[in-house]
Structures are given as C-alpha cells and as structure tokens.
Amino acid sequence: xxxxxxxxxxxxxxxxxxxxxxxxxxxxxxxxxxxxxxxxxxxxxxxxxxxxxxxxxxxxxxxxxxxxxxxxxxxxxxxxxxxxxxxxxxxxxxxxxxxxxxxxxxxxxxxxxxxxxxxxxxxxxxxxxxxxxxxxxxxxxxxxxxxxxxxxxxxxxxxxxxxxxxxxxxxxxxxxxxxxxxxxxxxxxxxxxxxxxxxxxxxxxxxxxxxxxxxxxxxxxxxxxxxxxxxxxxxxxxxxxxxxxxxxxxxxxxxxxxxxxxxxxxxxxxxxxxxxxxxxxxxxxxxxxxxxxxxxxxxxxxxxxxxxxxxxxxxxxxxxxxxxxxxxxxxxxxxxxxxxxxxxxxxxxxxxxxxxxxxxxxxxxxxxxxxxxxxxxxxxxxxxxxxxxxxxxxxxxxxxxxxxxxxxxxxxxxxxxxxxxxxxxxxxxxxxxxxxxxxxxxxxxxxxxxxxxxxxxxxxxxxxxxxxxxxxxxxxxxxxxxxxxxxxxxxxxxxxxxxxxxxxxxxxxxxxxxxxxxxxxxxxxx
Amino acid sequence: xxxxxxxxxxxxxxxxxxxxxxxxxxxxxxxxxxxxxxxxxxxxxxxxxxxxxxxxxxxxxxxxxxxxxxxxxxxxxxxxxxxxxxxxxxxxxxxxxxxxxxxxxxxxxxxxxxxxxxxxxxxxxxxxxxxxxxxxxxxxxxxxxxxxxxxxxxxxxxxxxxxxxxxxxxxxxxxxxxxxxxxxxxxxxxxxxxxxxxxxxxxxxxxxxxxxxxxxxxxxxxxxxxxxxxxxxxxxxxxx
Numbered sequence: 073x074x075x076x077x078x079x080x081x082x083x084x085x086x087x088x089x090x091x092x093x094x095x096x097x098x099x100x101x102x103x104x105x106x107x108x109x110x111x112x113x114x115x116x117x118x119x120x121x122x123x124x125x126x127x128x129x130x131x132x133x134x135x136x137x138x139x140x141x142x143x144x145x146x147x148x149x150x151x152x153x154x155x156x157x158x159x160x161x162x163x164x165x166x167x168x169x170x171x172x173x174x175x176x177x178x179x180x181x182x183x184x185x186x187x188x189x190x191x192x193x194x195x196x197x198x199x200x201x202x203x204x205x206x207x208x209x210x211x212x213x214x215x216x217x218x219x220x221x222x223x224x225x226x227x228x229x230x231x232x233x234x235x236x237x238x239x240x241x242x243x244x245x246x247x248x249x250x251x252x253x254x255x256x257x258x259x260x261x262x263x264x265x266x267x268x269x270x271x272x273x274x275x276x277x278x279x280x281x282x283x284x285x286x287x288x289x290x291x292x293x294x295x296x297x298x299x300x301x302x303x304x305x306x307x308x309x310x311x312x313x314x315x316x317x318x319x320x321x322x323x324x325x326x327x328x329x330x331x332x333x334x335x336x337x338x339x340x341x342x343x344x345x346x347x348x349x350x351x352x353x354x355x356x357x358x359x360x361x362x363x364x365x366x367x368x369x370x371x372x373x374x375x376x377x378x379x380x381x382x383x384x385x386x387x388x389x390x391x392x393x394x395x396x397x398x399x400x401x402x403x404x405x406x407x408x409x410x411x412x413x414x415x416x417x418x419x420x421x422x423x424x425x426x427x428x429x430x431x432x433x434x435x436x437x438x439x440x441x442x443x444x445x446x447x448x449x450x451x452x453x454x455x456x457x458x459x460x461x462x463x464x465x466x467x468x469x470x471x472x473x474x475x476x477x478x479x480x481x482x483x484x485x486x487x488x489x490x491x492x493x494x495x496x497x498x499x500x501x502x503x504x505x506x507x508x509x510x511x512x513x514x515x516x517x518x519x520x521x522x523x524x525x526x527x528x529x530x531x532x533x534x535x536x537x538x539x540x541x542x543x544x545x546x547x548x549x550x551x552x553x554x555x556x557x558x559x560x561x562x563x564x565x566x567x568x569x570x571x572x573x574x575x576x577x578x579x580x581x582x583x584x585x586x587x588x589x590x591x592x593x594x595x596x597x598x
Numbered sequence: 599x600x601x602x603x604x605x606x607x608x609x610x611x612x613x614x615x616x617x618x619x620x621x622x623x624x625x626x627x628x629x630x631x632x633x634x635x636x637x638x639x640x641x642x643x644x645x646x647x648x649x650x651x652x653x654x655x656x657x658x659x660x661x662x663x664x665x666x667x668x669x670x671x672x673x674x675x676x677x678x679x680x681x682x683x684x685x686x687x688x689x690x691x692x693x694x695x696x697x698x699x700x701x702x703x704x705x706x707x708x709x710x711x712x713x714x715x716x717x718x719x720x721x722x723x724x725x726x727x728x729x730x731x732x733x734x735x736x737x738x739x740x741x742x743x744x745x746x747x748x749x750x751x752x753x754x755x756x757x758x759x760x761x762x763x764x765x766x767x768x769x770x771x772x773x774x775x776x777x778x779x780x781x782x783x784x785x786x787x788x789x790x791x792x793x794x795x796x797x798x799x800x801x802x803x804x805x806x807x808x809x810x811x812x813x814x815x816x817x818x819x820x821x822x823x824x825x826x827x828x829x830x831x832x833x834x835x836x837x838x
Contacts, residue, residue, distance in 0.1 A: 110663035148614045233644070254723075354725070356711075356724060356725065357690070357694070358694065358697075358704050358707050358708040358711070359694070360694075360697070360698060360702075360703060360704045360707070361694075361698050361705065362698065363698055363699045365696070365698070366698035366699060367697045369691075369695070370684060370687070370695060372682065373684075373687055373691070374686050374687075377686035378686070444682065445680070445682035446682050446683065446684060448646075448682075449678065449679055449681075449682065449683065450641065450647045451646075451647060451648045452646040452671060452674065453671060453699050453700075454668045454671035454672040454697070454699065455668075455671075455699055455701065456668065456670075476669060521688055539802055594650050594651065597643070597648055597649055
C-alpha cells in the first residue's frame with residue numbers, strides 16, 4: 073500500500089510540475105489560464121445541456137437529462153481515455169527505472185491507473201456537473217437528489233475509463249506490430265471521433281426518442297450500455313437493486329482491467345520496446361534542397377510522426393469538412409425547431425465556425441517547444457531564425473489551407489442557391505485570415521512561453537499554456553461576433569470587425585517576429 | 599581559430615563561467631577538462647551560439663559569435679554530450695538536412711557520407727529511423743553529421759562516451775586527419791588518458807575559472823595529466 077501511495081504521489085507531482093512548471097510565476101499563470109478555460113468549457117457544455125433540458129421540460133420528463141448527461145459523459149470519457157491511456161502505460165520513460173525497483177506490477181499499474189482516472193473525472197465533470205446545475209435550474213432544489221448524483225459521479229467515469237484503457241491497450245499493441253503504426257493510429261482515432269460526432273449531432277432526435285421510448289428504451293439499453301442504463305434506473309428512478317448493480321458493475325469492470333493490465337504491463341512494454349533496426353532496401357537519396365525546404369520537411373515529418381499532434385489539429389480540419397454536410401442534411405429538422413432563423417444566418421455562422429476551426433488547426437503553438445532537446449542542435453546551425461519561423465508557419469498554412477478550400481467548395485456546392493457574392497467571398501477571406509493570424513500568433517506565443525523539458529509530449533501538445541491561450545482567443549474572436557449579430561444587423565459591419573480583428577492579430581504577430589524574433593530565438597535553450 | 603576573451607556567463611546569481619580567456623589555433627586538438635559543473639558545457643554552448651553570455655567576446659575564425667552569428671556557425675561543428683537528434687527522421691534524412699543547411703552539394707555529401715559512414719560502421723543503417731538507434735549509434739550519426747560539412751572548428755562535448763573501442767579509435771584517426779587539414783578541435787572530456795595521448799593542448803577549468811592551460815607536454819611535464827588535474831584540484835581546496 074505504501075508503494076502505491078508513493079507512486080501515486082510521484083505521478084501526480086510529475087503531472088502537475090509538467091503542466092505548471094517549477095517557477096511560481098509560470099505556475100500561477102498556467103493555473104489562472106486553466107481556470108479560465110475550464111470555466112469556458114463548463115459554460116459551453118452547460119448551454120448544451122440546457123438545450124436538451126428544454127426538450128425534456130417541454131415533454132414533462134426533466135429526469136431524462138441525467139440519462140443524456142450520463143450517456144454523453146460515457147462517450148466523452150471513453151473516447152478521450154482511449155486516446156490518452158496509451159501515453160501513460162506504454163513506452164513511458166519511467167518503465168526501465170520502475171522495472172528495476174522492487175515493485176510489483178500491480179503497484180505500478182494501480183498508481184498509473186489512478187493518474188489517468190483523474191483525467192477521466194475531469195472530463196466527466198465537464199458534462200455531468202453542468203447536467204446537475206441545469207436540472208436544478210428547471211426543477212426545485214432537492215438535497216437528496218444532489219447527494220445521490222454526487223455519489224453517482226464517483227462511479228460514472230469508471231466503466232468508460234476501464235473500456236477506454238482496454239481499447240487503448242489493444243490499439244497500442246496492434247499498431248505497434250504494423251508498419252505504418254502512426255498513420256493507422258491517427259486514422260483509427262479520427263474514425264472514432266467522426267462516429268462520436270455523428271452520434272452527438274443526432275442526440276437532438278435521440279432525446280425525443282428517449283422520452284417517447286421511456287422505460288422500454290432504457291431497458292433495451294441494458295444490453296449494450298448497461299452502466300448508463302443501470303445508473304439511470306438506480307440513481308434517477310431510485311430502483312435500489314440497480315443502484316447497487318451499477319456500483320458493483322463499475323468496480324468489477326475496473327478490477328478486470330487492472331488485472332489485465334497487471335498481467336500484460338511488462339509483456340506489452342517489452343514487445344513495444346524490442347525493435348530491430350529495420351532493413352532499408354532503397355538506395356539512399358542525396359538530393360540537395362534549400363535550408364527552408366529542409367526545415368519544412370523536418371516540420372512535416374515530425375508532425376505526421378506524432379499522432380497526438382496530428383489529432384489535436386486534425387479534429388478541427390475534419391470538422392471543417394463535416395459541418396457543411398451535416399448542416400445540409402439536418403437543415404429541415406433544424407428549421408422545424410428553430411423558426412425565424414434564415415439559411416443565410418446559418419451560413420454566416422458557418423463562416424465564423426470555419427474561421428474558428430482554422431484557428432484551432434494551429435500547429436505553431438507547440439512548434440518551438442516540440443524541438444525539445446534538439447533546440448540546442450538547431451541553434452548551433454547557421455540558420456536564420458526568420459527562416460526557422462517561416463518554415464513552421466508555412467507548414468501550418470500548407471496543412472490547413474487545402475481543408476479550408478475543400479470545405480468552401482463543399483459549402484458552395486451544397487448551398488449554391490443561398491450564397492450571395494459577399495458571403496462566398498467571406499467563406500474564403502475570413503478562415504484564411506484566421507489561419508494566418510493564429511499560425512503567426514501561435515509561434516510568437518510559443519517563443520515567449522517555450523517548454524523544452526517535457527517527459528511526455530502531452531505536456532506541450534495538450535496541456536500547454538499556449539494551447540489554452542490560442543483556444544480561448546480563437547473562440548472569443550469567432551464567437552463574439554455571433555453575439556453582435558443580434559445587435560448590429562448590418563452584416564458588412566460584422567464581418568468588417570472580424571476581419572479587422574484577425575488583421576490586428578496577424579500584423580502584430582508579424583511585427584513582433586520581425587523586431588523581437590531574433591532576441592527571443594537567442595534566449596531559447598534546453 | 600578560436601579566441602575567447604574574458605568570457606563570463608551567469609545563471610542568476612551563480613557564475614558558471616568566470617572571466618575566462620583562451621585560444622585554440624588551427625591544427626590543434628585541445629582537451630577541455632574539469633570536474634562536473636565546472637563550466638565546460640556552458641563554455642562550449644556559448645562558443646556554439648546556443649547560450650548567450652554576459653560578458654566577453656568569442657571569435658571563431660575571426661568572426662564574432664555575437665555580432666556575426668551565422669558566419670561563425672558556418673565554420674563550427676558542435677557535438678553535444680547527449681546527441682538528441684530528430685527521432686522521427688531517418689538517419690539519411692537527418693544527414694541531408696545538415697548538408698542542406700551548410701549548402702553541401704549532392705556529390706560531396708554523397709562521398710563524405712559514404713566514406714565516413716563506412717569508417718564509423720553506420721553506413722548500412724542510415725535508412726533506419728533515428729528513434730531505433732542506440733545511444734552509441736546516435737553518437738556516431740551526430741559525428742557523421744559534422745563530417746558531412748567539415749567545419750573548421752569542432753566543438754565536442756564528451757565525444758567518446760558511448761562509442762565502442764573500434765569507433766573510438768576511428769574517431770581519433772579522423773580527428774588527427776582533420777587537424778592536418780587545418781581544422782581545430784576543442785573538446786571536453788573526463789577520459790584523461792585519451793586526452794593525454796591525443797591532444798596537443800589542454801585547458802583545465804575549475805568552478806568557472808581556468809586554472810591551467812597550454813601545450814600538453816608543458817602542462818603535464820613528467821607527470822600524468824590525471825596527477826596534474828588532481829593536484830590542481832587539491833591546490834584550490836587548500837587555498838579555500
């Protein structure tokens with residue numbers, strides 16, 4: 073027990089120091105930024121649950137919000153933990169050290185599992201806490217219900233956590249045996265993401281079916297999502313048997329996965345580490361290129377070899393392609409629910425959404441940090457800092473621009489009759505400006521806030537302060553005008569403001585790179 | 599080839615390198631020795647343009663490292679103590695990247711990579727991703743990366759660590775050949791026996807200050823380099 077507690081302590085210190093750094097100033101900065109982003113996320117999910125709650129209240133079945141909350145939480149945690157668990161259990165830097173210590177596999181596994189469980193609780197809380205708040209916005213407050221839901225929350229992430237870890241284990245093991253393991257991992261996760269998104273998008277219809285189906289639907293769900301169904305029957309319908317069944321099932325699933333991990337932990341890690349030098353059959357190429365092209369190629373190879381990096385920006389790029397299609401497919405049902413909203417209003421929103429996705433496809437926010445220990449080698453080379461910056465920004469643009477153009481072509485084809493010349497122009501101008509603005513701004517930010525001493529690439533790709541700032545600013549710049557649309561009816565002015573905002577970000581970033589870029593580069597070192 | 603004048607580097611209140619001056623001429627192999635934390639790596643990084651420094655000047659082939667950084671780096675080849683290379687690249691891609699940066703033409707790079715790759719016994723594995731390499735192989739690759747562009751000044755930080763005996767021997771031969779061609783080597787090491795046999799000059803640093811420097815024969819006289827080094831360490835302790 074003492075070993076487990078010590079290992080958990082070490083893991084948490086490592087995670088938090090990795091996120092917050094060792095300096096009080098950087099730690100405080102990151103802490104405040106984290107609070108801000110979480111507040112934003114709770115607000116966004118709260119609004120989402122509020123939308124569902126309005127359906128359920130209208131149909132006189134408010135309790136079903138808990139079913140939707142549990143279901144979304146299940147899917148959310150399952151997806152994210154599948155993605156995240158691989159980096160905590162397999163091919164970790166501490167494997168050799170821990171294996172050499174007098175520690176049982178079970179102790180190591182339990183400690184690591186606890187670390188990942190923390191993430192699962194955080195992800196689950198993003199949906200479940202707003203669910204509880206929204207429920208009590210529409211129903212009289214009840215302490216017993218609140219306490220019951222808090223008790224339920226302790227168990228809700230356990231099953232998706234267990235399944236996500238198992239899935240992550242399988243994906244890790246299988247892809248490690250395949251030649252293009254990185255590409256396969258990326259494609260698998262993107263497919264999972266698309267499936268999740270489609271399911272999520274159709275929750276509107278599903279919500280109505282839940283109420284219409286009632287107990288019959290919940291009962292039938294026991295066979296493929298027992299934890300969600302039993303949670304609802306136990307903690308919402310107050311059927312005591314299902315309450316205990318849900319808790320027992322959660323504990324049993326967790327135990328099974330822990331046992332599997334304990335038995336396989338070292339075997340899988342050995343299998344992943346053991347790699348002979350691959351035989352290279354082709355003749356070596358000695359083609360000469362310019363240093364900018366060479367730097368660009370390094371960026372590209374590093375990006376596509378790091379699944380986490382690809383997925384982080386890949387989701388936004390995929391969204392850009394999917395959203396116009398889903399909008400077209402669900403257009404009629406959308407208008408049935410939201411009367412008074414015109415197609416051109418939706419298309420204006422689509423322009424802003426694409427701009428937001430273009431900003432979120434940013435790769436430069438981590439492109440300095442990701443150099444890691446190689447920064448010293450890079451700095452010893454006769455390379456102008458401006459060339460290094462240009463290659464990084466260019467890569468981001470070359471990556472995202474085709475998706476913007478393709479998304480616009482899809483939109484034009486699907487909404488040909490509803491698009492006027494101005495909106496068509498904005499479809500191209502606004503997202504491209506967003507891409508330019510955030511690709512330069514991301515780099516400036518990373519130059520001011522570099523982090524080279526990371527153990528886990530998650531620390532700079534998913535948990536970095538630069539990502540938080542980029543996401544928050546991107547959402548504000550894209551969404552703020554959506555509120556203005558209610559007050560300023562002139563669409564030319566709205567888009568003028570947005571274009572102005574992106575231009576300011578882009579030009580300011582360019583000026584900073586030009587005037588301070590060299591100095592900032594000189595200060596970088598590992 | 600290398601001229602350091604009154605170099606000082608501080609990390610906050612700690613003075614890592616304290617007002618050091620030294621010179622390395624073309625054709626010299628200079629060992630840079632000192633205890634852990636003496637300031638060797640800091641000095642090497644300052645010369646290579648990786649670290650900024652607080653006072654003093656550094657000239658490489660007459661170029662000021664601060665005011666003419668690109669010109670200076672064009673004639674420097676830096677080998678870190680731990681060669682952290684791009685794990686996701688194939689070794690040949692890394693070598694081509696270095697050759698592109700130094701504008702080495704196709705035929706020259708091909709010839710050098712083949713020649714030195716075979717001597718370092720790594721040529722056959724250049725198609726593999728660097729991430730699959732052992733530490734020793736990464737070290738070989740990093741050395742090969744320098745030989746592709748043949749710098750005038752080689753800065754090595756513990757170059758022999760991780761190398762097998764055959765490769766160590768080959769590296770020593772290469773260093774001697776390059777010196778005959780006019781290059782200079784300035785390298786930090788803890789392996790004093792090798793330094794004594796290989797190097798023409800030595801610089802000894804302790805707690806950021808130079809406590810001994812000059813031609814190897816004159817510094818060591820009839821004693822071993824190890825004894826000289828230990829004596830200098832003891833002398834300073836007595837004074838303290």
